[in-house]
Structure formats: C-alpha cells, structure tokens
Amino acid sequence: MALISFTNKGIYCKQGDFYIDPWRPVKLAVTTHGHADHVKWGNDAYLCHELTKPILNQRLGTDLKIETLPYNREISINGVKVSLFPAGHVIGSSQIRLEHKGEVCVVSGDYKVEYDGISTAFEPVKCHTFVSESTFGLPIYKWQPQELIFSQIRDWVSGNRDKHKTSVLVAYSLGKAQRLINGLAGYGQIYVHHSIANLNEGFQKAGVALPETTRITAEIGKEAMQQGIVIVPPALAEGRWIKNLTNPATAVCSGWMQVRAGRRWRSADAGFALSDHADWPGLLSAIKATEAEKVFVTHGFTATFSKYLNEIGIASEEVKTQYGNENEEEEEAVT
Amino acid sequence: MRRFTELIHQLEMSNKTNDKIAALVDYFNEADEKDKPYVIAMFTGKRPKRPVSTALIKQWAIEKSGIPEWLFAESYHSVGDLSETIALVLPPPNELQHRKLEEWISDLAALKGKDDAFKKEFILHAWDSLESQERFIFNKLISGNFRIGVSNKMLVSALARQSGTDSSKIMHSIMGKWQPDEVSYEELMAGAHVNTDNSWPYPFCLAYALEALPESLGEPAAWQAEWKWDGIRGQIVKRNGELFIWSRGEELVTDQFPELHFLLEELEDGTVLDGEILSVKEGKVQAFSILQQRLNRKTISKTQLKDAPIGFYTYDLLEHEGRDMREEPLKTRRALLEKLVDKLKQKEIVVISPVVEFTDWDQLAIIRQDARSLNSEGLMLKKLDSLYHSGRKRGDWWKWKINPYTVDTVMIYAQKGSGRRANFYTDYTFAVRDGEQLITIAKAYSGLTDKEIKEVNSFVLKNAVEKFGPVRTVKPELVFEIAFEGIAESKRHKAGLALRFPRIARWRKDKKADEINTLDDLRQLLQSTLT
Numbered sequence: 027m028a029l030i031s032f033t034n035k036g037i038y039c040k041q042g043d044f045y046i047d048p049w050r051p052v053k054l055a056v057t058t059h060g061h062a063d064h065v066k067w068g069n070d071a072y073l074c075h076e077l078t079k080p081i082l083n084q085r086l087g088t089d090l091k092i093e094t095l096p097y098n099r100e101i102s103i104n105g106v107k108v109s110l111f112p113a114g115h116v117i118g119s120s121q122i123r124l125e126h127k128g129e130v131c132v133v134s135g136d137y138k139v140e141y142d143g144i145s146t147a148f149e150p151v152k153c154h155t156f157v158s159e160s161t162f163g164l165p166i167y168k169w170q171p172q173e174l175i176f177s178q179i180r181d182w183v184s185g186n187r188d189k190h191k192t193s194v195l196v197a198y199s200l201g202k203a204q205r206l207i208n209g210l211a212g213y214g215q216i217y218v219h220h221s222i223a224n225l226n227e228g229f230q231k232a233g234v235a236l237p238e239t240t241r242i243t244a245e246i247g248k249e250a251m252q253q254g255i256v257i258v259p260p261a262l263a264e265g266r267w268i269k270n271l272t273n274p275a276t277a278v279c280s281g282w283m284q285v286r287a288g289r290r291w292r293s294a295d296a297g298f299a300l301s302d303h304a305d306w307p308g309l310l311s312a313i314k315a316t317e318a319e320k321v322f323v324t325h326g327f328t329a330t331f332s333k334y335l336n337e338i339g340i341a342s343e344e345v346k347t348q349y350g351n352e353n354e355e356e357e358e359a360v361t
Numbered sequence: 362m363r364r365f366t367e368l369i370h371q372l373e374m375s376n377k378t379n380d381k382i383a384a385l386v387d388y389f390n391e392a393d394e395k396d397k398p399y400v401i402a403m404f405t406g407k408r409p410k411r412p413v414s415t416a417l418i419k420q421w422a423i424e425k426s427g428i429p430e431w432l433f434a435e436s437y438h439s440v441g442d443l444s445e446t447i448a449l450v451l452p453p454p455n456e457l458q459h460r461k462l463e464e465w466i467s468d469l470a471a472l473k474g475k476d477d478a479f480k481k482e483f484i485l486h487a488w489d490s491l492e493s494q495e496r497f498i499f500n501k502l503i504s505g506n507f508r509i510g511v512s513n514k515m516l517v518s519a520l521a522r523q524s525g526t527d528s529s530k531i532m533h534s535i536m537g538k539w540q541p542d543e544v545s546y547e548e549l550m551a552g553a554h555v556n557t558d559n560s561w562p563y564p565f566c567l568a569y570a571l572e573a574l575p576e577s578l579g580e581p582a583a584w585q586a587e588w589k590w591d592g593i594r595g596q597i598v599k600r601n602g603e604l605f606i607w608s609r610g611e612e613l614v615t616d617q618f619p620e621l622h623f624l625l626e627e628l629e630d631g632t633v634l635d636g637e638i639l640s641v642k643e644g645k646v647q648a649f650s651i652l653q654q655r656l657n658r659k660t661i662s663k664t665q666l667k668d669a670p671i672g673f674y675t676y677d678l679l680e681h682e683g684r685d686m687r688e689e690p691l692k693t694r695r696a697l698l699e700k701l702v703d704k705l706k707q708k709e710i711v712v713i714s715p716v717v718e719f720t721d722w723d724q725l726a727i728i729r730q731d732a733r734s735l736n737s738e739g740l741m742l743k744k745l746d747s748l749y750h751s752g753r754k755r756g757d758w759w760k761w762k763i764n765p766y767t768v769d770t771v772m773i774y775a776q777k778g779s780g781r782r783a784n785f786y787t788d789y790t791f792a793v794r795d796g797e798q799l800i801t802i803a804k805a806y807s808g809l810t811d812k813e814i815k816e817v818n819s820f821v822l823k824n825a826v827e828k829f830g831p832v833r834t835v836k837p838e839l840v841f842e843i844a845f846e847g848i849a850e851s852k853r854h855k856a857g858l859a860l861r862f863p864r865i866a867r868w869r870k871d872k873k874a875d876e877i878n879t880l881d882d883l884r885q886l887l888q889s890t891l892t
Contacts, residue, residue, distance in 0.1 A: 165428050
C-alpha cells in the first residue's frame with residue numbers, strides 16, 4: 027500500500043495517520059516550512075524542524091502544540107519512521123522522509139539546490155516516491171550563481187547611492203529577506219520592515235546568527251535610509267509606503283524576474299532573478315539524485331514538468347494541491 | 362552591443378517618459394558613432410529584410426538546447442516572446458565575444474544569399490558567444506522587430522536634447538528614407554539628406570481626445586469644427602514632378618490609390634496636402650469596412666475599384682509653392698487650401714473637408730449626434746489661429762468623438778498575455794448568444810485595471826473547464842461590456858460579422874450571462890450601417 031495519498035485536506039500518510047502540509051485543519055500536521063501556503067492555522071498539533079518553530083509562533087501564535095526535530099533524527103509515528111532533511115529553501119525548511127516496511131517516500135515541500143549561505147544546504151535523499159514542486163519547472167529558468175547576482179545587487183545599491191536614491195529591495199519576509207541581509211552585510215546599514223524584523227528576532231532567539239539590521243520605525247529618518255539599504259515585503263511593493271521615502275529606487279528579488287515580462291509587470295526599477303526555488307537544472311538534478319521510481323509534482327508548471335519527466339523515463343504524475351496557488355500565488359510570485 | 366543591451370534594459374525598466382528620454386540621451390552621448398544611426402533606424406521601424414526565417418531560427422534553438430519541441434512551445438507561451446525564449450533556453454555561452462552593434466548588423470545583412478548551413482553556423486556561433494541578455498538583443502536584430510515602448514516622439518525629444526537641434530527638424534529628418542550605413546549620426550541630426558529627396562512628408566499634427574466639455578475651450582468663434590472621418594490619415598506630396606502619398610504609419614501608399622494619381626498633373630510643384638483617405642460613393646463617405654477592402658493590397662482588381670472607390674477629404678495645406686506653411690495660422694492655411702481645391706479640374710475625388718458651422722457649443726453638440734449617419738466618428742475642433750504642430754500637442758487640436766457602440770458579452774476563453782502580461786490570463790474571447798449557443802464575437806485584452814486582471818486571472822484558474830494549448834475554456838459567467846467603433850460583414854468569422862477596435866468598456870458585475878446581447882442585435886446594427 028502506498029505511503030501517501032493526496033486528499034482534499036492535504037498529503038496524507040494513512041499508516042501513520044498524519045498529514046504533511048495540510049490546508050485544512052487536521053490532528054497532526056507535519057510541516058515542511060513556514061510559508062503561508064504550506065502551513066495553516068487550526069491544526070491540533072504540528073511537527074516541524076526546530077528552526078521552523080519560531081516562524082510558526084510568529085505567524086500562527088504562541089499557543090500552538092509544536093513538536094520539533096533537528097535534521098537527520100528519526101522518530102516513529104504509529105510505526106512510520108519520520109525524519110527531516112534540509113530542503114535548502116528557507117531557514118528550517120525540510121524534506122519529510124517517511125519509511126514504512128522498507129518503502130521510502132520523501133515530501134520535499136519547496137526546495138533549492140544551491141546553498142544560499144543561510145539555510146542549511148539541500149541534501150538529496152534516496153527514496154521510492156518523491157514529491158516535488160515545479161515552481162520554475164520550465165527550461166527558461168536557469169539561475170546565475172548567487173555570488174554573481176549579489177554582485178549585481180551591490181552594484182545597483184552603490185549606483186543608487188551615487189545618485190542620492192534610496193535602495194529598496196522587495197523580498198519575501200521569510201527566506202529571501204534573511205538571504206539578502208546575509209549577502210549584503212557590510213555594504214551599508216540595512217533597514218528592515220517590522221514583519222522581517224520580527225522573524226529575525228525569532229531566529230536570533232533560536233540561535234541563528236544574522237548580521238545586524240535596524241527595524242524601521244517612525245523615528246528612523248529618511249536621510250539615514252537613503253544611505254543604506256531598505257528591505258520590505260511584497261505587500262508594500264506597490265503602495266504609498268515606498269513612494270514616501272526619499273527618491274526611492276525599487277528592485278524586486280524573485281525568480282520571476284528572469285523573464286522580461288515578470289520584470290515589467292511589477293512597477294519596479296530593477297529586478298534580480300534571485301530565487302529560493304530550484305531552477306530547471308536544479309529540479310532535474312535533485313529528482314535524479316533521489317533515484318525515485320515515482321515522482322509526484324504538486325505545484326508550479328506541474329503538467330509540463332511531469333510530462334517531461336515521463337518522457338525522459340521517470341514515471342511522474344501531477345497532483346492538484348493548494349501550494350503555490352491562488353491567493354498565495356501573489357506571495358509566492360515574489361518568494 | 363553591450364551598451365545597447367544596457368539601453369534596452371533601462372528603457373524596459375521604466376514607465377516614465379523622462380527616465381526613458383534620459384536613458385536615450387545618455388546612450389547617444391556614449392555610444393559608438395557608427396552604432397547610432399542603426400539604433401535610430403531600428404527605433405523608427407526601418408528594418409532590414411530578415412536574413413533567416415523564424416522557422417529555422419526556432420528549429421536551430423530547439424536542436425541546440427536539446428529540449429523537445431512541445432517543451433519549447435510551452436516555454437514560449439510562458440515567456441511571450443520568441444527572441445527571449447530562445448535566449449533563455451539555450452545553454453550558457455562558451456566563449457564571450459564583445460562586438461559592436463553595427464558589426465553584428467552588418468554580419469547579419471551579409472548572410473543574405475548564403476546557404477542555410479552557412480547561416481546556421483553563424484547563428485549558433487553567435488549564440489554561443491553572447492550572454493542571455495545580449496542574445497535576446499541579437500535575436501531581435503534578426504527579426505528586426507523592436508517594440509520596446511519608445512515612441513518616435515520620445516526618440517526625437519532625446520535626439521533633440523542630445524544634439525541641440527530643433528525637434529521638428531529631427532522628426533522630419535529621421536522619418537523618411539535613409540540608410541544607416543550611408544549616413545552618419547551627425548549628418549542625420551543636421552538633416553543633410555532631407556532636401557535631396559522629393560518625397561519627404563511632414564510629421565502629422567495629431568489631436569488629443571476631448572474629455573472635458575467643449576465649453577472649457579472658450580469662445581466658439583476662436584474655433585473651427587470639421588467632421589472627424591473614419592479613414593486613413595494621408596499626406597499628399599507633389600514636388601519636382603513627382604507625387605507621393607504617405608499614410609499615418611509613415612508608409613508610402615502611392616500605388617494603392619490610383620484614383621488620386623491625377624493630382625500629379627493638377628497639383629503645383631511644392632504642394633503638400635493633409636487629409637483623410639476614404640471610400641466615397643456618389644458623394645457619400647462609406648463605412649470603414651468598405652475602405653478596408655482596398656488596404657494593404659499589392660494589386661487592385663476592377664471590382665475593388667468599383668466597389669470601394671477612393672476619395673480624399675483634405676483639411677490642411679502644409680506646403681504651398683514650395684514654402685513650409687506650418688508656421689502660418691490655420692485660418693490662412695485653410696483659405697489657401699480652399700482656393701487650391703477650387704482650381705482642380707477633376708472635381709469630386711479630392712474635396713475639401715467641410716467646415717461645420719456653429720455659433721455655440723450646445724448647438725454643435727446636437728450637430729455632432731448626426732455623425733454616424735455621415736459615417737463620421739464625431740467632430741474635430743481646431744483653433745483658428747493654431748500652427749501646424751509636429752505630433753501630439755495639447756491645446757490646439759481636439760477630437761470630440763461620439764460614444765462608441767457597445768455590446769454585452771460573456772467571456773468564454775482566456776489566454777495568457779504576452780510581453781508584460783505573460784504570467785496572467787489577460788487575453789479574453791467574448792461571445793454573444795445565438796439561440797441556445799454562444800458565438801464568439803470579439804477578442805480583447807485591454808480596458809481592465811491591474812486589480813481587475815488579477816481578479817479575472819483567479820477566476821480563470823478556478824473555472825478552467827478545458828485546456829487547449831495555451832487557451833483555457835472557462836465557465837461562461839463573467840459579463841463584459843465591449844465597446845467598438847464599427848461593424849463589418851466577415852466570412853472568416855463564425856458569427857458572420859466582425860467588430861472594429863473591440864475593447865473592454867467595463868466589467869458588468871451586475872449582469873448575469875443570460876442577460877447578454879444576441880447575434881441578432883448585432884446583425885441589425887450591421888444593416889443599419891450599410892444603408
């Protein structure tokens with residue numbers, strides 16, 4: 027019998043009687059990571075990586091029942107062996123490995139294969155069944171090395187400073203923001219929106235070392251920010267908030283910026299294709315490394331990607347889930 | 362080509378005209394001298410013949426990237442631009458090469474007449490020596506099709522600022538026939554080639570749409586009203602024994618309209634007329650759908666000459682006895698024009714566009730309501746003391762159009778947009794009711810706000826009934842009011858008729874799909890325009 031099935035509540039493991047990243051309330055939600063489309067409020071209990079806990083507390087409240095695990099330690103739930111492996115997507119993000127009677131299944135949530143300097147590096151896990159995303163599952167998505175993108179961002183920031191412009195980077199609060207902070211440390215004082223500052227504090231309490239940043243409050247002068255770097259979440263990208271800064275120049279940091287249409291759709295001055303998702307070669311190499319017999323594709327370019335996998339001899343099927351979709355698509359679009 | 366790639370990037374990243382002009386000025390300050398005329402040529406739509414067909418380019422890209430053809434097609438649907446898709450799917454370059462824009466263009470031109478194997482080797486080698494941004498530009502050079510939101514006016518403003526030349530001179534200079542390999546940037550700015558050629562048209566004076574009430578224009582006595590004709594804007598140039606007819610698209614269309622060739626005999630040298638090319642039968646202006654039968658044809662049959670005879674309604678005189686009249690007030694130009702038309706021996710084909718007499722704005726508003734019966738789109742209001750401006754300038758010329766036709770339809774298909782909108786469902790197909798059936802009547806993609814597009818996009822994601830390539834069939838539920846300018850019979854469309862300039866007027870959230878218009882409603886409208 028298969029270890030997982032796709033139900034209208036989420037990915038279900040019958041043998042262990044728990045769900046992975048359910049979108050409706052269940053008894054036990056095993057959680058890959060803290061993005062809104064993968065973890066919802068209202069479950070009786072959560073199981074996640076120890077660095078995902080501060081995120082859940084931040085986003086869903088402190089009165090949750092949360093069990094945590096470090097990477098690579100196995101526990102048993104109703105006879106199913108459960109362990110977490112780094113997914114490299116954001117801090118704490120995990121692939122969930124399930125094992126029962128010799129059958130191994132890995133649910134990867136979201137992942138990227140390049141080490142981003144701040145999330146534990148992706149680790150391929152051999153399995154029979156692999157559940158993959160395909161957010162950027164088209165051959166047009168091939169990322170440049172992170173170091174190259176960061177040097178472009180640094181050039182952009184210093185160019186703005188020369189022109190007395192405030193550099194505003196639009197990045198998802200969880201993941202991209204910390205990655206930018208880490209990559210831009212030493213290139214100017216970094217000012218962050220409170221949604222980012224709150225998460226950073228949570229991480230710092232949990233023992234993650236993050237470079238120093240300044241929380242943006244009413245007391246911070248616009249002149250100070252003009253010399254530094256401002257990081258804000260996508261929700262603020264199009265509104266008045268940025269326009270009120272002194273001479274702002276805005277850059278969106280997202281994989282969607284790879285394509286001109288993506289860059290121009292946003293009313294930004296620049297776009298950097300910096301993504302927390304695997305690119306086309308990344309998805310293919312990750313999947314091949316699992317040596318899985320069957321690959322389920324949950325979100326992104328699911329139809330295209332699974333058709334291609336079948337053509338190259340990897341049995342695959344697209345499944346309908348609520349990840350990376352609908353309302354979250356907005357947020358995910360800039361993840 | 363690096364500097365040019367950077368320019369394109371800057372132009373794409375801003376929606377602000379001032380930023381774009383500044384980027385252009387910087388470019389023309391810094392770019393290689395030889396590159397500049399090529400860039401101007403490209404931006405003004407002077408494209409060389411493409412040296413390699415799209416089909417071959419695509420085939421080579423698919424081969425080189427090692428992906429199946431269907432996957433390339435999927436990628437293309439997502440990117441929305443072929444040149445860019447190719448640039449992105451190819452493997453990274455092995456050996457970067459830095460060459461001038463002009464060198465690439467010349468090499469591409471030299472491919473003409475070579476065999477496919479030679480062309481293929483050249484293209485593959487070029488791809489392998491350029492990073493993806495430059496590759497994209499290179500692919501655009503092959504297609505010659507650069508649409509990047511730089512209007513002629515914007516380009517002219519930048520060139521005027523960079524070279525310190527008057528903008529109307531530059532417009533005049535860059536608008537016509539010149540070859541980027543024959544003229545230097547300096548010569549082009551000085552307009553050295555302009556006088557040597559007889560054909561040069563003046564930049565058209567364009568009108569803004571009047572959105573306020575006409576009372577805001579002040580005294581009626583200061584204004585001249587004319588019917589706004591629904592044809593092709595045309596400029597007729599007669600110099601040194603040669604006749605040229607230019608259309609608004611800066612295209613020479615002399616051969617398409619033999620009815621007007623008598624002007625070669627009758628007009629004095631050094632005359633330039635501005636007006637509207639129309640189909641006119643027995644003194645009555647025909648619907649645009651009639652004129653359309655005559656457009657963009659290489660040969661014209663006798664039947665076409667008979668069914669859609671051409672007339673020219675002239676309303677301005679730009680050159681008279683070899684003198685540029687554009688600095689003279691409209692009153693003066695009009696008086697001369699009336700005399701000139703009066704002297705023509707052949708009457709009826711070239712006529713003066715009549716002035717609509719009126720004494721107050723209310724009276725004019727009532728007259729305007731008759732526009733449709735004359736196959737006119739409304740009125741033009743021109744200030745009597747106005748000069749003939751280059752391009753669009755607010756204040757002196759206004760078009761006061763009558764309201765468009767509208768029809769309530771339901772959306773039945775959606776497709777992702779291209780360019781800026783490639784990741785959203787923005788191109789919709791609309792239907793009207795025909796008995797129990799829904800019948801496609803128009804495709805439109807403009808008229809919604811970004812917020813509404815997102816809302817419709819989410820509806821499409823939830824309500825896609827069927828996938829057919831990039832097209833999604835959706836539940837017929839959303840009602841849109843479609844505005845359009847005209848209606849014509851069409852054998853190509855299932856409905857048997859086609860709408861002109863359809864666009865979304867508004868999203869009728871208050872209406873249900875069973876309240877939309879029927880095909881019969883539209884048939885009746887069609888009949889009323891033909892009689």
